[in-house]
Amino acid sequence: MEPELKIVNVVVSTKIADSLDLEEVALVLENAEYEPEQFPGLVCRLSIPKVALLIFRSGKLNCTGAKSKEEAEIAIKKIIKELKDAGLDVYENPEIRIQNMVATADLGIEPNLDDIALMVDNTEYEPEQFPGLVYRMDDPKVVVLIFGSGKVVITGLKSLEDGKRALKKILETIKEIQEM
Template sequence: MLIAMEYKIVNIVVSGHLGSQINLEKLLELDNFSYDPEYYHGGYLRLSNGLSVTIYRTGKYIIPGVKRLEDIEPSFDEMIRYLSKLIDVSNAEKPKIRNLVISGKLEEKLSLEELAIKLPNVEYDPEQFPGLILKFNKSLTVLLFNSGRFVVVGAKSLEEAENAIKKLKKLLKS
């Protein structure tokens, strides 16, 4: 069986540390920062590209919702430009990919029942979840659906996600 597929990045979550503890109240001086400790213990810095950075008192920051790898560094740089007006960010670490999600579609429909028997390391209980869960390692998972759609979650790099897709193709061919 020839396996043809298309796929794209649908979400990237990156995070890092600013190098020190942060006074979130001080960041309220920025027009694009919001923080309400009664609502949530982190504050939100809105970037010009529409992304929001969640910043915590510990200095940890998270940038969810990135759609392209090329947007990671400019988003980090913009965050640093804003924060450096009010706090020392000289020890801030560059963001690392924590979760890269890819969505795709195979050219053909799948029999998840057959695959659940044939493939190793799978979970399939259609009464609980309509897809087959294929675990490649502790953090990397592929969700497969009857329609031929698939989602790769938990990758730490594009290379890791693409390797999972290659492995998926190989498993489906066998």
């Protein structure tokens, strides 16, 4: 049985304007926090979908916390509409790019992390410092955290397909090691 890969965070970026007056944006958007002495961008938290948007003077915007690219797109469209309705000059349909996805899965087995650390290249395992094994995979280019419980976190993903490929590779590697 294949373990189920669950996307838990999608980070996207886009550009919604040539430039923005963040003081003005802070007045328009309801859940906006703008404290330039602490952070150069404006932070806007939405409850539906549950995401945080970081908006910068340059017009660049990052959205984090979404469970899918579609969810991030809904949030960004919501913000664009609010800004447009308030008379701000923003782009109608900006290109939205996935920067990072984080996924989790349960392998359904308890892997021997010491064996994996010994036999697999690009792994780090120092249980005194961190309970998981860190595996920097080259293809797909992702970072995988493997825990003794069989739980796995994959980060650096650009697509769900990459996540499935990484998961398959991990399972094959662990099976090979267990058969030795």
